Each structure stands twice: as C-alpha cells, then as structure tokens.
Amino acid sequence: MHPSHAGAPGNELNITTVSVKAFAGQRPGTSGLRKKTKEFMQPGYVEAFVQSVFNAMRRPVSGDFSKSTLVIGGDGRYYNKEAIQKILHIAIGNEFGRVMVARGGILSTPAMSAVIRRRNAFGGLILSASHNPGGIDADFGIKYNVSNGGPAPEDVTERIYEFTERINHYYWFQCDDIQIDKIGKRTYAATEVEVFDPLADYTALMTELFDFDALRKFFAGGFRMVFDGMHGSTGPVAVHILEEQLGAPKGTVVNGIPLEDFAGKHPDPNLVYAADLVRRMAAPDAPDLGAANDADGDRNMILGRNVFVGPGDSLAVIAEHAAQLIPGYRAGLSGIARSMPTSTAADRVAKALNIPIYETPTGWKYFGSLMDAGLCTVCGEESFGTGSNHIREKDGFWAVMCWLSILCATRKSVAEIMTRHWTRFGRSYFQRHDYEGLNLTAANQMNDEMRALLPGLAGKDFASSRIAAADDFTYTDPVDRSVTPNAGIRLLLEDGSRVVFRLSGTGTQGATLRVYLERFAPDHDQDSFKMVAQLATSIRQLLRLKERFNREDPDVIT
Numbered sequence: 120m121h122p123s124h125a126g127a128p129g130n131e132l133n134i135t136t137v138s139v140k141a142f143a144g145q146r147p148g149t150s151g152l153r154k155k156t157k158e159f160m161q162p163g164y165v166e167a168f169v170q171s172v173f174n175a176m177r178r179p180v181s182g183d184f185s186k187s188t189l190v191i192g193g194d195g196r197y198y199n200k201e202a203i204q205k206i207l208h209i210a211i212g213n214e215f216g217r218v219m220v221a222r223g224g225i226l227s228t229p230a231m232s233a234v235i236r237r238r239n240a241f242g243g244l245i246l247s248a249s250h251n252p253g254g255i256d257a258d259f260g261i262k263y264n265v266s267n268g269g270p271a272p273e274d275v276t277e278r279i280y281e282f283t284e285r286i287n288h289y290y291w292f293q294c295d296d297i298q299i300d301k302i303g304k305r306t307y308a309a310t311e312v313e314v315f316d317p318l319a320d321y322t323a324l325m326t327e328l329f330d331f332d333a334l335r336k337f338f339a340g341g342f343r344m345v346f347d348g349m350h351g352s353t354g355p356v357a358v359h360i361l362e363e364q365l366g367a368p369k370g371t372v373v374n375g376i377p378l379e380d381f382a383g384k385h386p387d388p389n390l391v392y393a394a395d396l397v398r399r400m401a402a403p404d405a406p407d408l409g410a411a412n413d414a415d416g417d418r419n420m421i422l423g424r425n426v427f428v429g430p431g432d433s434l435a436v437i438a439e440h441a442a443q444l445i446p447g448y449r450a451g452l453s454g455i456a457r458s459m460p461t462s463t464a465a466d467r468v469a470k471a472l473n474i475p476i477y478e479t480p481t482g483w484k485y486f487g488s489l490m491d492a493g494l495c496t497v498c499g500e501e502s503f504g505t506g507s508n509h510i511r512e513k514d515g516f517w518a519v520m521c522w523l524s525i526l527c528a529t530r531k532s533v534a535e536i537m538t539r540h541w542t543r544f545g546r547s548y549f550q551r552h553d554y555e556g557l558n559l560t561a562a563n564q565m566n567d568e569m570r571a572l573l574p575g576l577a578g579k580d581f582a583s584s585r586i587a588a589a590d591d592f593t594y595t596d597p598v599d600r601s602v603t604p605n606a607g608i609r610l611l612l613e614d615g616s617r618v619v620f621r622l623s624g625t626g627t628q629g630a631t632l633r634v635y636l637e638r639f640a641p642d643h644d645q646d647s648f649k650m651v652a653q654l655a656t657s658i659r660q661l662l663r664l665k666e667r668f669n670r671e672d673p674d675v676i677t
C-alpha cells in the first residue's frame with residue numbers, strides 16, 4: 120500500500136511500488152552506512168537503505184511527510200550524482216512536501232547541518248565516505264541527519280537497521296533525471312524540489328560568528344595562508360569565503376575543485392595524506408597558516424610554519440581563546456566536550472575556565488544531545504574533528520576560521536600560540552596508531568579476551584609506570600540517560616598516562632584497530648614519538664599483536 124494518495128495533485132500516478140530484497144549488513148556505523156562503492160552500486164541497494172531511512176522516520180510525522188523538508192547533498196565523490204537521482208525519485212515517491220538538493224549535488228557535512236537548522240528541515244541525507252578515498256573501487260557512504268542538524272542518534276540508526284532487515288519494497292517516482300545544476304524550483308507529484316546554492320546558508324552563518332571586517336584587514340595587511348580543499352566539498356566554500364569575501368590572494372585555496380576521485384588520493388587531512396601541504400608549510404617561504412579539510416568538510420588539520428597543531432591541542436586552544444577573541448562566543452562557553460580517546464588537553468582549559476568537561480564515546484552523534492541541552496559550546500575529537508554549537512556536526516572550515524581569528528586578534532604566530540598554551544597548561548603528548556585490514560573475527564576475539572582480563576590489570580607494570588585502573592568505557596548521556604557500552608578499553612596509568620584502544624566503526628574492509636596513546640608532561644619540548652614509544656610497545660605486547668595478526672608496526676600514525 121502506498122502511504123497516501125489523498126488529495127495529491129497531478130502526476131502522482133507516476134509513483135510506483137517497486138519490490139526489493141533486503142541486503143545484509145546495512146547497519147550504520149560511527150558515521151552512517153559506509154561500504155565499498157560497488158556494494159552501493161548493486162541494483163536496489165541504495166533504494167533499500169533510503170526507503171528504510173524513510174520508513175524509520177515516518178513515525179515522528181505520523182506517516183505523513185507532506186509538511187517535511189528533506190535536504191540532499193554529498194561530497195562529490197564517484198556515484199554521488201547517481202545516488203542523488205535515486206534519492207530524489209524515492210523522496211518524491213514518499214511524498215515529501217519539499218526536497219532541497221544542493222546545486223551540483225555538492226554539499227559539505229557542516230553545510231548540510233547549517234541548512235537543516237536554518238530551513239527547519241526534517242532531516243538530510245549526505246552522500247559521503249568522509250576522508251576515505253573515492254572511486255568505483257574505493258568507498259561510498261550515506262549518512263542520515265535529523266532535524267537538529269546532527270547525525271542520527273543511535274536509537275534512530277538502530278531503527279533504520281531494523282527496517283533494512285525486513286524491507287521488501289520502495290516507492291519510486293518515475294520520470295527522467297531531475298536537473299540539479301541550476302538553482303530553481305519545480306514540482307513533481309506532491310513534492311516541490313528546490314535546487315539551492317550550497318554556499319549561502321553556511322556563509323551567512325560564518326559572518327554571524329566571525330569578524331569578517333577584521334579578517335579582511337588582516338589579509339590586506341599581508342597575512343598569508345594556504346587552504347587545501349583536497350578536491351572535496353569545502354573547496355568552493357573556501358574560495359568563496361577566503362578569496363572572494365576576505366580578499367585572500369587568488370591561489371590561497373589549493374585543490375579547491377571537487378573531483379570524483381579526489382585526484383586519486385585519500386581526502387584525509389593529516390600528516391600522512393596531506394603531505395604536500397606539510398611540505399609547503401616547512402618551506403622557507405611558507406605562509407603563516409596552513410589548513411586542510413577532508414572530502415565532506417567536517418575534518419580539519421591546522422599547521423603553522425613548521426608546526427603541526429594536534430587535534431586535541433587545537434580544541435584546547437580554540438576553547439582557551441574563543442570567548443575573548445571570537446565574536447560568536449563573547450558570551451562565554453557553557454562547557455567543553457571531547458570524545459573519550461581525545462587527549463585531555465581540553466580538560467585543563469575547562470578547569471581554568473571553570474566550566475564542565477564531558478567525555479563521550481567516539482562519533483559526533485554523542486555531542487548533539489549535550490549541545491541541544493546547552494551543556495557544551497565547543498567539542499572535538501582526536502580524529503581531526505572540531506566544532507561548536509553553531510551546528511551539530513564537526514566543522515573543518517569553522518576550525519580554520521577560529522585559528523584565523525586567533526592569529527588575527529593576537530598577531531602571534533601559530534608556534535607562539537602553541538608555546539604560550541603549553542607553558543600555561545602543560546602538554547599532552549598524543550599519538551594514534553591504526554592497524555588496518557585485520558581479521559575481523561580475530562580482532563573481536565582479542566577485544567573479548569581483553570575485556571575478561573580487565574579486572575586483574577590494576578597494579579600490573581606497564582611502560583615505565585603501573586596500571587592504576589582499566590575499564591571498558593560505558594557512557595551514560597547526562598540528558599536522556601541513554602547508555603552506550605563498549606565504547607573503548609582504557610588503561611589509566613599511575614603517572615597520568617593513558618592508553619585506549621577500540622575497533623573502528625567506519626572501516627569498509629576487515630577490522631581496524633585504533634590505539635590511542637597519551638602522556639602528559641609540564642614541559643613542551645620533547646619529541647612526541649619518544650614520549651609515547653614505551654606506551655606503544657607495552658600495548659602491542661599486552662594485545663599480542665604479533666601473534667594474533669603478525670603485525671609489528673601500525674599502518675598509519677597520526
């Protein structure tokens with residue numbers, strides 16, 4: 120039975136019910152459903168998932184989407200356009216009142232969050248596998264965001280998953296491809312489809328938070344930066360705001376044109392995958408600030424001349440300065456939140472500001488309820504994610520604007536800002552080690568074994584210290600009291616160091632083990648590698664990585 124044909128004008132006869140089989144494994148992970156592109160390209164795969172999302176979301180509107188607005192956009196990767204066409208036809212088939220699709224189909228994750236909030240939309244679908252490579256042999260993904268602009272919380276993703284397991288049909292509006300390259304509106308069946316300018320709402324939001332006049336003068340006075348768009352969705356945003364609005368010289372933005380294959384690279388802003396930018400920032404004529412965003416624009420990396428600002432430190436520095444130096448935060452911060460594995464640098468700032476710090480499981484979805492309740496203003500993750508309550512996603516470009524504002528207001532270099540911060544607060548030396556493509560069964564077994572060992576670990580020697588406490592992180596949301604167990608195993612050492620490990624929830628092949636190492640010191644001139652080396656060796660031994668997986672060294676260190 121079709122949901123409703125009552126009173127719909129015109130061509131709703133073009134809506135058909137199409138049979139589809141349920142696909143196994145359509146359970147959203149840390150950030151939406153992420154799979155190999157070819158998996159998404161199977162006939163019916165996108166259709167089954169998207170219809171399941173709509174089925175799961177029908178209850179809050181009593182089965183009637185006629186007053187609901189759905190927003191659609193993606194990071195421009197291979198299969199973006201095809202998936203958008205499918206979603207458009209299915210959304211019209213489900214009789215949404217309004218569907219807003221970004222011009223050209225390209226919309227960053229933070230811009231999606233901004234659009235949902237500013238247009239009071241019901242929800243949005245983002246086509247992205249984030250920082251994972253794109254292409255027919257690479258990765259694709261679909262994320263659903265709810266009406267607060269944030270990722271669907273776990274009860275919603277679980278409901279979606281339940282629907283994917285028993286879906287057998289979807290609703291499809293039959294017509295030719297819908298043009299999305301020109302701004303405008305057109306009605307299909309009961310749905311008005313609006314192609315909108317993906318830069319407008321996001322730019323407006325940035326002008327509300329930051330002092331564009333001051334930044335214009337800063338660039339006019341000779342300040343120089345380079346922004347690496349990594350051929351993802353923030354390139355056009357950066358060109359528009361930095362070059363067109365703030366008057367930064369042409370060429371400030373590099374790799375600014377979205378490409379389906381991100382020029383064959385990992386669109387991942389870290390020291391490994393943004394190596395060109397890192398080299399440029401180490402050159403004798405390096406600009407004052409270097410920054411990069413991932414494909415869907417929610418991750419960021421910040422560099423100064425010859426300095427790398429770790430994500431945990433970036434969060435701490437932004438929190439330290441926001442109320443004083445950034446207009447949007449003049450009223451002060453209500454609190455800071457960080458994911459559990461993220462370094463404790465922000466905790467020390469929170470203490471100094473006398474505001475609460477919240478520790479959440481990995482994934483941005485856990486920050487949403489804190490921000491909705493007004494408990495925290497800024498939040499961050501060690502995985503190059505920083506953001507605030509201006510939206511409900513991490514926001515790579517916002518982080519860059521924060522750093523720009525801090526440099527502009529203080530007229531200090533990135534290195535000076537960091538030295539001042541560490542001198543005042545001490546420094547958390549931090550590294551994440553990723554072991555990729557591990558056997559999934561063996562990885563799960565390792566976790567089970569470790570969980571069983573936890574009660575006996577306290578008091579055991581570890582690295583140059585001793586284990587003070589060991590547990591499997593369980594999070595209780597302070598607002599809705601929902602409980603998330605198994606959010607990462609952590610070993611807290613007597614000298615204040617921490618080792619955390621967990622399995623990734625975004626991988627598309629086998630298992631990825633993430634090991635997070637943190638060691639605090641009051642001084643800041645040590646070498647990060649040396650500082651955490653013993654922690655790294657000890658955890659490798661405890662987990663018996665060599666025996667289990669025949670692995671010694673991590674694949675990626677960030």
Ligand code: VG1
Pocket residue numbers: 149150248249250413417418458481482483500501502504622623624625626633
């Ligand atoms: C990773 C990161 C996590 C981040 C998530 C999505 O998840 O660790 O901090 O929120 O990716 O980021 P996992 O489960 O693989 O560790 V993004 O930029 O992919 O939307």
Ligand code: CO
Pocket residue numbers: 228248249250413414415416417418
């Ligand atoms: Co991302």
